[in-house]
């Protein structure tokens with residue numbers, strides 16, 4: 313376990329975040345993720361975004377981004393965010409840095425009054441942070457997730473009482489509104 317310094321990303325971090333995403337996601341997925349991060353940071357429909365970096369020995373070794381999502385039908389008094397993407401440098405993985413980024417993000421979103429956080433990700437990773445399958449609770453992903461991957465579409469409630477009283481389809485920011493981001 314390595315204790316990272318987690319802080320909000322600033323404009324000057326973008327090069328380090330891009331380099332990190334390339335290392336972490338590799339040459340096939342990396343360019344698309346770098347593009348996505350850049351797009352989300354300027355996308356008004358994603359706001360507010362929460363972009364956090366993990367610093368170890370003065371280096372950006374991890375990054376997570378949360379963007380705002382909405383529920384359809386509109387009019388539901390719910391504030392929600394989507395976790396994507398999350399990356400930790402390959403040399404620094406399995407040292408708790410991804411966990412520290414997710415935990416810090418959840419705490420900051422909760423303090424900001426966000427009710428729900430969604431993620432499309434590894435069903436073996438996110439349950440440790442309290443995420444569970446979203447579809448069975450009545451929350452559909454922005455694009456259909458094949459039944460065999462249903463467990464990858466997950467959510468976490470930050471303030472009790474929202475699940476059960478609301479449901480619907482999640483609408484993501486424009487930057488994420490492309491089926492290529494919703495294949496798991």
Ligand SMILES: CC(C)(COP(=O)(O)OP(=O)(O)OC[C@H]1O[C@@H](n2cnc3c(N)ncnc32)[C@H](O)[C@@H]1OP(=O)(O)O)[C@@H](O)C(=O)NCCC(=O)NCCS
Pocket residue numbers: 336337397398399400401404405406407408409410411412432433434436437
């Ligand atoms: C996924 C990722 C962010 C995890 O970061 P990390 O700092 O290594 O994670 P932590 O150290 O907090 O947690 C390590 C644990 O996560 C597990 N884990 C890591 N990647 C995983 C994956 N793809 N699926 C399931 N479990 C995974 C490890 O096996 C380890 O489990 P353990 O605690 O039982 O030993 C990192 O591996 C990464 O950047 N991967 C490439 C990019 C990616 O896939 N991003 C996520 C998109 S949803």
